[in-house]
Amino acid sequence: MAIWGIRSFLPLTDMPMPPSRLNRRHLLKAAGGLGLSAGFLPGWAVSGTTGADLPTLTGPDIDLTVGHIRLRVDGKPGHAVAMNGTVPAPLLRFKQGQTARVRVTNTLNEDTSIHWHGLLVPFLMDGVPGLTFPGIKPGETFTYEIPLIQSGTYWYHSHSGLQEPMGHYGPLIIDPVEPDPIAFDREHVVMLSDYSPQHPHLLMQKMKQQSGLFNFQKQTLGSLLAGKDQTFAQRQEWAKMLMDPTDISDVTGSAFTFLINGHGPKDNWTALFMPGERVRLRFINAAAQTIFNIRIPGLKLTVVAADGQTIEPVEVDEFQIANAETYDVIVQPTDDKAFTLVAEAVDRSGLGRATLAPRLGMSAEVPPLRTRPLATLRDMGMDMPKMAAGMGGMDMSMRNPNNAPGVKMGPGVQMLAPMPRDRTAEPGQGLEAVDHRVLVYTDLIARYPNPDTRAPTRSLDIHLTGNMERFMWGFDGRSYAESPPPYAFHSGERVEVTLINDTMMAHPIHLHGHFLS
Numbered sequence: 001m002a003i004w005g006i007r008s009f010l011p012l013t014d015m016p017m018p019p020s021r022l023n024r025r026h027l028l029k030a031a032g033g034l035g036l037s038a039g040f041l042p043g044w045a046v047s048g049t050t051g052a053d054l055p056t057l058t059g060p061d062i063d064l065t066v067g068h069i070r071l072r073v074d075g076k077p078g079h080a081v082a083m084n085g086t087v088p089a090p091l092l093r094f095k096q097g098q099t100a101r102v103r104v105t106n107t108l109n110e111d112t113s114i115h116w117h118g119l120l121v122p123f124l125m126d127g128v129p130g131l132t133f134p135g136i137k138p139g140e141t142f143t144y145e146i147p148l149i150q151s152g153t154y155w156y157h158s159h160s161g162l163q164e165p166m167g168h169y170g171p172l173i174i175d176p177v178e179p180d181p182i183a184f185d186r187e188h189v190v191m192l193s194d195y196s197p198q199h200p201h202l203l204m205q206k207m208k209q210q211s212g213l214f215n216f217q218k219q220t221l222g223s224l225l226a227g228k229d230q231t232f233a234q235r236q237e238w239a240k241m242l243m244d245p246t247d248i249s250d251v252t253g254s255a256f257t258f259l260i261n262g263h264g265p266k267d268n269w270t271a272l273f274m275p276g277e278r279v280r281l282r283f284i285n286a287a288a289q290t291i292f293n294i295r296i297p298g299l300k301l302t303v304v305a306a307d308g309q310t311i312e313p314v315e316v317d318e319f320q321i322a323n324a325e326t327y328d329v330i331v332q333p334t335d336d337k338a339f340t341l342v343a344e345a346v347d348r349s350g351l352g353r354a355t356l357a358p359r360l361g362m363s364a365e366v367p368p369l370r371t372r373p374l375a376t377l378r379d380m381g382m383d384m385p386k387m388a389a390g391m392g393g394m395d396m397s398m399r400n401p402n403n404a405p406g407v408k409m410g411p412g413v414q415m416l417a418p419m420p421r422d423r424t425a426e427p428g429q430g431l432e433a434v435d436h437r438v439l440v441y442t443d444l445i446a447r448y449p450n451p452d453t454r455a456p457t458r459s460l461d462i463h464l465t466g467n468m469e470r471f472m473w474g475f476d477g478r479s480y481a482e483s484p485p486p487y488a489f490h491s492g493e494r495v496e497v498t499l500i501n502d503t504m505m506a507h508p509i510h511l512h513g514h515f516l517s
Helices: 019-023 025-031 200-209 221-225 232-240
Strands: 003-006 056-058 061-073 076-083 091-095 099-106 115-117 141-147 152-157 169-175 186-195 257-260 269-272 279-285 292-295 301-306 309-316 319-321 326-331 339-345 351-357 458-467 472-475 495-501
Touching (some): 091 099, 152 279, 152 326, 169 186, 186 269, 257 339, 319 326
Parallel strands (some): 061 099, 091 169, 269 351, 458 495
Antiparallel strands (some): 061 076, 099 141, 115 152, 152 169, 279 326, 301 326, 339 351
């Protein structure tokens, strides 16, 4: 159970940028649509794959068509919703200061949309049906017009139904108008996702019928007799709480294949390098479900950007990337050999695999899956000496009702954390005991200071609540459908928000149209 401290909500005009860029803001607006020719593109060159590199479209004017395709993963056919016939969708590349105009044509028999994840866009261009626009009807074309006031690694995806897990997502890069502060010789986009030949609506239906259906890594009598996992007493206590410590991911590798740039582990997508080059890897987690642990055995990873924002470089051996996050990483292989890029699912039920190599056709050893983690009392905000010694059949519904004023137990609120902690300085779940350095959130220090140094005018606690058996999620026990909106903010105000996760599941949070600092 984690507490996330968020310092402020910033309006679009107060986006944190380097001072030099702030001085040029009006010049960029006056310049308008800067042409982006092939000669402008940096030396990210050609990445080798088992097929072709990600198709790339350069701005400012782009056409996209949403439709159905047949997708082949690890040699097996399946169905996908794609843009311009590819999964992932084409890499969109713009220049900071341009005004992007993206015309989206819908050939599906249902509404569709595109949300520009991480971009500070005009409200009507945000791409959320029913909130910012009505959606794109079958047979219609909608034009998104977006002034690009930032730079970095981002992505775009459907905000309609369950189209995103079916393949409706793609990478987006905005190159800075000033010299890039990150030095590199070559770059590759590494887009992570999870894919199942089963329709996502069918997966959801199965989970609602039996929440642990896809968990093939539960504790067994054999593991108990072998002295593995929890003791008998511990298992009894967890059973009294009606909770399963192996419930890490709702859908696992038993149903998912984990993709890198649309390729399964057997496809072995390959990115090329020349020994000695500084290679920039732009990681994007487009998975609908899966949190990944990323490592390249034999190489150090220098993290240089997070969610599009340049940070002070941090050298690590591994990092965890949650859903929708992006990280830019520099690696510098000096040997003329192949390296395996490992994207291991957080529950260790499978992995995505690619190769970084000097030549096509090369590969390196793929490490075996590590032992799957078990959730702990600490993970559920129950890390007290009394609780650690045994819950004693404690009634979860009666725990510390004063911890969350205004939050009431009920069908949508299964539990409240009695002792949540700030865990931003701790490695992600399952990485606590590894013998190498893992990135933690407190490592992420902005390279450019936030120009808004005002103290918050007020503070707000928001509890992330839910019922894991029913797959009901909410804020302070209220669902999205409930009205009026539970939280009101005023343009330009600075608010300190603390997010408290009262469930035993990880909950990545994304706020449209704002940066969190």
